[in-house]
Amino acid sequence: MRPPFVTAALLALTSPYPLVAQPTSTSRPLVTPKDYGRWERLVNPVLSANGEWVAVPINRVDRTAELRVYSLRTAADTTPVIAGEGRDPVFTEDSRWLAYRIGQSEAERTRLEKEKKPVRDGAGVRRLDTGATTTFTGIRRFAFGGSRYLALLEYGAERKGDPGDPDSAxxxxxxxxxxxxxxxxxxxxNVTDFAWQDSxxxxxxxxxxxxxxxxxxxLYTPRTGQLTVLDGSRERYRGLAWRKDGDDLAVLRSRDVNGWxxxxxxxxxxxxxxxxxxxSRFDPRGAPGFPEGMRIAEHRVLSWSDDGQRVFFGIQEWFTKPDTTAKDSTRAQGGGDEPADVEVWHSSDQRIIPMQRVRKEQDRQATYLATGNLASGRFVRxxxxxxxxxxxxxxxxxxxxTDGRPYRFENMFDxxxxxxxxxxxASGDRRKAVEGVWYFHGASPGGRYLLYFHDDRFHTYDITTGARADLTGKLAAIFVNQDADWPVRRQRRSWGVGGWLDKDAAVLLYDRHDVWAVKPDGTGGVRLTQGAADSVRHRMVRLDPxxxxxxPAKPLYLELYGEWTxxxxxxxxxxxxxxxxxxVRRLVFEERRISQxxxxxxxxxxxYVxxxxxxxxxxxxxxxxxxxxxxVTRTNPFQADYAWGRSxxxxxxxxxxxxxxxxxxxxxxxxxxxRYPMIVYVYERLSQGVHRYVVPDERSAYNITVFTQNGYFVLEPDIVYQDRRPGTxxxxxxxxxxxxxLAQGLVDSERVGLVGHSWGGYEASYIPTQTSIFATAVAGAALTNFFSMFGTVHWSGGxxxxxxxxxxxxxxxVR
Structure with missing residues (x-):
């Protein structure tokens, strides 16, 4: 993981050389901390369905935000419409309307919290052709109904929930x-939830x-204004689920049972x-095969089968209420003292006690997937x-x-x-399709094949026939990832899977540079790209989410990356x-980062960006x-007013x-x-970030732009590892x-510092013990004592x- 923030000043504190911004060769000033707040970060752009509009969220370093909406209809449309604190834009299907969330700046949130007032978002909706905009305050959630309606759910009164009943809040x-x-x-x-039918x-x-x-x-019919009560009781209703492209609705209705x-x-x-x-209803009380001591739980979202014959839900263990009338003799036996907390650790536990504590809430909500047939009432777990x-x-x-229980012990070490x-x-029958596999890549979109990576080769299992096929054993390519250098005893991961062609005609597999289309029955494959010749990596782009x-009848778009360029x-x-x-026709390919x-x-x-x-x-x-x-956009145009570095x-x-x-x-x-001083920041491989724009920010980790604005070169070298020799x-x-x-004559060899955090912190601690080229080193959250750390428990993950x-x-x- 990349680390929390450490300023360049930390290096100055540990170095005999002062941290002084170098004068520039131009009249443009350097960026100082008081300037950081105006810098902008571009968040994921959102296109309208007709391609005439793009909404671009912007977040600033000072924790303010805005939404910029651009027209793409003509090249002359360059001035955006701006919505202050706008976030999460959504267009209607007909591209005539835009809705968005209106948040609060950090300063406003802080003010409200100090005044002990609720911090609540709002929403806005804009008609794009006229610019007419309506805003709403206190909106918790919103959703378009087709291209004609907008539903907005307000915040309710604050409630204190009953710890024994999480839904009471x-x-x-x-x-x-x-x-x-x-x-x-x-x-x-008094609405707790809502859901639009697809049309x-x-x-x-x-x-x-x-x-x-x-x-x-x-049930509300907005075209007629009719409101229908489908069901009413003193129970709670949750988990609304419409069948896709249909008019079938399912919901969970609670039922309290004495003693549980x-x-x-x-x-x-x-x-x-x-x-x-x-x-109709599916009632677990009358469902054949529904397990005793279990309940249908509210924590898993209801869903439908495509044919509408089944609904899917979650079940979990159901516990009886403790007997609160029984006299507690524990305190009396202890002389009146409060009983001590006791943790019982057991070697058969799948997870140790600290992890159980960390994941307590996740465990409370965990469910087993199950299904009920609406016609027969048959239950299948x-x-x-x-x-x-x-x-x-x-x-x-x-x-x-998947089932890892047979391999639980060995999985601790591999x-x-x-x-x-x-x-x-339909029947609930279970059969083992694949045994002892390290990498399971799921099923084909058509549902016929299971794909997995084993013995450095891709394989399939045909659900209809039970046949297994080796897909890549005879292909002239290496599909195992040679760069994956974390310890494994038997199987390294593959380079990956790019997807499938329609009708399960072929699976798209990656080697180091190329994409292969391979028939799932193992009868052959063909390389679609030729990236190995000039070390250009090709990967599939999914344009339709x-x-x-x-x-295969439509053009396929691929992401290109030059490993060395x-x-x-x-x-x-x-x-x-x-x-x-x-x-492959290279449409755009530059020495800049091109993404999204x-x-x-x-x-x-x-x-694209x-x-x-x-x-x-x-x-x-x-x-x-x-x-x-x-x-289309022009973020941070004021950067031209400042001196800047290059990479x-x-x-x-x-x-x-x-x-x-x-x-x-x-x-x-x-x-x-x-000749300038230089900071060397280390982790693992970092050269791929050479074209990454870094916004100056005091709360951003080991900020390269901040370092360069303070007169430093920054070097981020790639590190590749020999087996079991991380430090050397x-x-x-x-x-x-x-x-x-240093050989280029750019850097003062007496003023080179080393910085690393977490795993990089270990490296920043170890490297200076083996070389004298660094004047100082900063190690953040470093891994330094491998002997004691081996027996510890992660502070947050458990x-x-x-x-x-x-x-x-x-x-x-350990071997």
């Missing part, structure tokens, strides 16, 4: 339903009144609400272990569950190994079936060719002879011929990196620190 509040064009509003009281024909609401007499589930802690639930269902509604992963396959006829079980959701696979960009490839139709490629849902409009160390990130928009895109790559070889690189950042206002590996890379920079050594970055597994 649920807020009921007013819900506003606004027709966007007319501005007409309907208001409903916005209906809005479902759960209601909870203070005395629970008016509790129920209500917390309620169980029934699943209430209404089908065909647009025509002839039919109500899918999940059997709360610590394992359960996944529904496409079509919801099967599910998978990459976790698991069996994969296949569950038939809703698509589960890639359509540090060029970034995007390319495009056309397929004929599962084979490449020509080479996005496409409008219903238009051939693309956006470009930045460099001396060039603030900006959004560019254009057509499918990407090149020639126009700049470049440094090539060197570690002591082992392995060639690597480092990122070198120049002092702001650098003057040729002058770091020395063997860092020292040659420093020497490579896990044994043995994993840091056996399978983690300390790379000193």
């Amino acid at each position: 649920v807020q009921s509040a007013d819900l506003i339903v606004r027709e966007l064009v007319t501005g007409t509003e309907m208001r409903f009281g 916005a024909l209906f809005l479902a609401m759960t209601i909870e009144t203070p005395d629970r007499a008016g509790n129920g589930i209500y 802690e917390q309620p169980t639930h029934e699943v209430r269902v209404w089908r065909g609400l647009a025509k002839t509604p039919r109500a 899918i999940g059997t272990d709360l610590q394992e992963n359960v996944t529904l396959l496409e079509g919801q006829r099967h599910a998978t569950e 990459t976790p190994r698991r069996d994969v079980w296949l569950v038939d959701l 809703e698509a589960k696979s890639f359509d 540090k060029r970034f960009g995007y390319g495009r490839l056309s397929l004929k079936g599962a084979a490449p139709q020509g080479a 490629l996005a496409k409008a849902k219903r238009a051939e409009v693309f956006t 470009i930045d460099d160390f001396d060039d603030s990130p900006d959004v560019f928009a254009g057509g499918p060719e990407l090149a020639g895109a126009r700049q 470049e790559l440094v090539d060197f070889a570690c002591a082992t002879g392995k060639p690597v690189q480092g990122a070198l950042y120049y002092p702001a206002g650098y003057q040729a011929g002058r 590996s770091a020395v063997g890379c860092v020292e040659p990196a420093v020497q490579a920079v 896990f044994r620190e043995t994993s840091h050594f056996e399978t983690g970055q300390a790379r000193t597994d």
